[in-house]
Amino acid sequence: MVKGGVSEEQLCKVLYKAIIDGDDAASEKAALDLLGKGYKALDIIKSCMVPAMKVVGDMFARLEIFLPEVMMSADAFEACMKHLGPKILEEERREFIKGKVVIGTIQGDIHDLGKNIVALMLKANGFEVYDLGRDVPVDEFIKKAREVNADIIAVSALLSTSLPYIKDLVKLLNELGLRDRFKLMVGGGAVTREWARKVGVEGYGEDAEEAVRVALKLLGKK
Amino acid sequence: MISFYEILRRTEEGPHIDEREFDLKVVASESRRLVREYDIRFNREEIVTSDDSLADDVFKAGFELALKAGFLTVDSRRVIKLSEEEIKEGLRTAPGELLVGQGADARLLYARKVEDSRYPVIMGGQAGAPIPEEFYYQMAISYMQEPIVDTINNGGLAEVKGIEVRTRSPAEALAAMAELRYLREAARAAGRPGIHLLAGESSVTCIGDLAAQGEEFLRRTDAHLVPVLNDLKTDYDRLTKAFTFKIYGGFNVALVDPVVGGFLGGPEGVAVGFIASYLLSRVIYMSDYYIIHPIHPKYVSTSTPETMWVLNIVGQAMARNSNFILMGDVWTSNGAGSREVFYEIVANTVTNVATGSHPLGVSATNGKYPHASGLETRFMGEVARAAVKLKRSDANEIVKEFLKKYHPERMDRPDVGKPFPELYDMKTITPKGWWLKMYEEARREVMDIGLKLE
Ligand code: B12
Numbered sequence: 182m183v184k185g186g187v188s189e190e191q192l193c194k195v196l197y198k199a200i201i202d203g204d205d206a207a208s209e210k211a212a213l214d215l216l217g218k219g220y221k222a223l224d225i226i227k228s229c230m231v232p233a234m235k236v237v238g239d240m241f242a243r244l245e246i247f248l249p250e251v252m253m254s255a256d257a258f259e260a261c262m263k264h265l266g267p268k269i270l271e272e273e274r275r276e277f278i279k280g281k282v283v284i285g286t287i288q289g290d291i292h293d294l295g296k297n298i299v300a301l302m303l304k305a306n307g308f309e310v311y312d313l314g315r316d317v318p319v320d321e322f323i324k325k326a327r328e329v330n331a332d333i334i335a336v337s338a339l340l341s342t343s344l345p346y347i348k349d350l351v352k353l354l355n356e357l358g359l360r361d362r363f364k365l366m367v368g369g370g371a372v373t374r375e376w377a378r379k380v381g382v383e384g385y386g387e388d389a390e391e392a393v394r395v396a397l398k399l400l401g402k403k
Numbered sequence: 404m405i406s407f408y409e410i411l412r413r414t415e416e417g418p419h420i421d422e423r424e425f426d427l428k429v430v431a432s433e434s435r436r437l438v439r440e441y442d443i444r445f446n447r448e449e450i451v452t453s454d455d456s457l458a459d460d461v462f463k464a465g466f467e468l469a470l471k472a473g474f475l476t477v478d479s480r481r482v483i484k485l486s487e488e489e490i491k492e493g494l495r496t497a498p499g500e501l502l503v504g505q506g507a508d509a510r511l512l513y514a515r516k517v518e519d520s521r522y523p524v525i526m527g528g529q530a531g532a533p534i535p536e537e538f539y540y541q542m543a544i545s546y547m548q549e550p551i552v553d554t555i556n557n558g559g560l561a562e563v564k565g566i567e568v569r570t571r572s573p574a575e576a577l578a579a580m581a582e583l584r585y586l587r588e589a590a591r592a593a594g595r596p597g598i599h600l601l602a603g604e605s606s607v608t609c610i611g612d613l614a615a616q617g618e619e620f621l622r623r624t625d626a627h628l629v630p631v632l633n634d635l636k637t638d639y640d641r642l643t644k645a646f647t648f649k650i651y652g653g654f655n656v657a658l659v660d661p662v663v664g665g666f667l668g669g670p671e672g673v674a675v676g677f678i679a680s681y682l683l684s685r686v687i688y689m690s691d692y693y694i695i696h697p698i699h700p701k702y703v704s705t706s707t708p709e710t711m712w713v714l715n716i717v718g719q720a721m722a723r724n725s726n727f728i729l730m731g732d733v734w735t736s737n738g739a740g741s742r743e744v745f746y747e748i749v750a751n752t753v754t755n756v757a758t759g760s761h762p763l764g765v766s767a768t769n770g771k772y773p774h775a776s777g778l779e780t781r782f783m784g785e786v787a788r789a790a791v792k793l794k795r796s797d798a799n800e801i802v803k804e805f806l807k808k809y810h811p812e813r814m815d816r817p818d819v820g821k822p823f824p825e826l827y828d829m830k831t832i833t834p835k836g837w838w839l840k841m842y843e844e845a846r847r848e849v850m851d852i853g854l855k856l857e
Contacts, residue, residue, distance in 0.1 A: 244663075247668050247669065248665045248666055249426070249432075249668075252426075289569065289570025290570065290607075291632065294662050294665055340570060340607055342567075342568045342569055342570040342607050344567070345569045370703075370769070370770075370771055388701065
């Protein structure tokens with residue numbers, strides 16, 4: 182172990198900036214160099230990378246940057262995780278990963294702009310996100326959630342004609358005896374807070390910021 | 404123009420690309436490059452712009468983007484590319500005038516110019532909103548009975564005979580057919596049997612569209628929507644809609660609604676993306692007319708400074724460089740029954756009419772709740788007619804003046820108003836006294852700033 186925190190290291194600042202800039206090659210190199218210098222993977226992630234994603238999320242919320250920039254930053258983050266991920270223990274992971282979320286736009290619905298934004302903001306705020314895309318069949322959500330042992334299933338629905346499929350999801354989870362295993366969270370233009378409550382869904386978000394707040398709350402985190 | 408069969412061939416044989424790569428390496432990076440190269444800049448002080456060269460630059464950049472990108476077919480991951488000649492042919496052959504509707508109710512839709520002094524065609528209705536079956540019919544009449552409303556784009560049905568409509572279930576077809584039956588019956592009841600409909604809004608895939616073609620449903624003098632997927636994408640479902648309706652003989656309307664802050668970037672990139680989408684959809688969908696619908700990432704509404712600037716510049720770019728017929732959406736955060744809905748309508752409608760498009764709306768609460776009625780659409784029509792006398796710089800002052808009345812406070816906490824049955828007497832289909840009074844007060848406020856309403 183080297184002396185002094187990794188955050189005082191110049192390379193940490195390089196990594197931080199490379200993630201904000203969405204430069205995956207530079208991020209990867211900086212992360213590897215830091216590892217080479219003997220810093221712990223967990224410290225690198227917590228001190229250099231997570232704060233960078235937080236800044237990216239905030240900039241997007243203020244519309245100073247746009248969707249592609251956030252995607253590139255998330256890519257850069259993931260490029261580093263390829264190397265750092267295997268070097269940390271599962272319990273260490275829990276220190277910076279807020280939770281695992283499986284997200285998608287429900288069956289028959291191809292509106293995915295809002296869902297993409299929510300997925301990115303969750304990522305930027307420390308969630309591990311599995312994005313299944315749009316027009317996702319009900320059982321696919323459950324299959325993936327079981328496979329990755331997710332904490333939350335998040336569903337986006339923009340059409341009134343999508344809503345029956347969310348009810349199907351709740352029903353199927355109940356029938357499979359899995360309802361208590363995953364938290365459910367919904368959003369998108371067709372959904373209202375009252376409707377979510379009525380069909381027995383515990384999480385609702387009006388926008389991406391609320392989505393993050395609610396996800397944290399569902400997992401008992403701040 | 405190239406045929407459907409050729410388009411279809413390109414969906415199978417065009418260049419293959421991963422969707423994410425298309426989003427980032429083609430759409431995002433090209434739109435950014437073009438915005439930089441043409442030095443296109445959004446200025447929130449000038450929502451209605453008076454700079455012709457800015458509009459022309461947006462058009463040129465959009466043309467380049469169309470040529471470079473094409474439409475990605477999401478099912479096959481292949482790109483439908485068009486040559487410069489093919490895009491130009493689309494421009495050359497675009498109809499600058501269309502007779503829509505039938506008999507005494509027919510109207511001439513035309514390509515408006517910048518600061519055009521002709522009355523725009525008013526398209527009324529809560530476009531696309533899910534409306535309960537219990538009052539779908541009465542609500543439709545409330546629009547059709549307004550003499551100032553020329554054509555109709557109403558909402559869809561979320562339920563038929565108590566059955567929830569699910570995407571791709573047979574209920575989707577039944578809902579689209581029921582929607583059209585209600586609209587036809589309402590048109591007769593309002594004494595306007597031939598009124599032009601842009602409809603089939605209950606049809607979220609091509610199923611409803613296919614079911615609802617015919618004299619009693621969508622006629623050949625009617626239109627339906629064919630959306631361009633965001634951004635610069637299409638799929639088999641959309642192409643099925645476009646091809647079959649064209650062969651049937653009706654009008655294809657390209658719906659383009661990119662979000663500000665998405666792959667195309669800020670308002671500038673979104674404007675460029677609009678032009679590219681129109682040029683491509685002209686050929687690929689054989690579109691007859693076009694909807695301008697920029698989306699705000701937070702408020703959705705078209706009445707924000709960013710989205711109105713886009714409406715303005717896209718309208719002008721197309722009006723100066725093509726004879727495409729454009730409908731500019733009027734989508735408000737506030738609902739009917741609120742005071743603020745009128746303020747949003749004024750700013751949004753003045754922007755559209757001064758810059759080359761016809762107004763389409765009012766989709767109050769952004770089409771989320773059925774909190775809408777014929778009355779605020781009458782108001783939109785009246786403002787639109789008054790706005791034909793405006794120079795762009797004067798329009799800009801009015802827009803800014805009204806914007807102050809709702810932005811940002813009343814966007815952050817909109818007053819969503821009331822559902823149709825609380826706004827109108829359901830037997831006589833007339834606005835209730837309090838709602839009519841609000842409308843009259845709003846008219847007075849508009850007159851006070853010097854806009855002369857009929
Ligand atoms: C853009 C858009 C489209 C685009 C979508 C492109 C894309 N790739 O997403 C296109 C053109 C493809 C499209 C197509 C259609 N659309 Co559309 N569309 C819209 C529009 C105008 C904006 C949606 C949007 O992107 N908003 C911006 C984003 C940022 O906001 P958002 O999606 O709401 O997401 C935010 C929050 O809701 C929340 N959120 C979202 N998801 C989630 C998930 C969770 C878990 C949480 C917590 C939060 C959350 O956070 C997000 C970020 O802040 C809406 C209007 C509206 N009021 O929503 C209509 C709307 C949804 N569409 C509508 C219709 C009718 C259609 C079509 C049927 C049109 C037609 N006749 O063909 C087709 C259907 C296609 C299909 N099968 O899905 C109707 C739906 C009516 C209904 N029956 O419910 C609406 C309401 C508009 C209207 N009144 O016409 N559409």
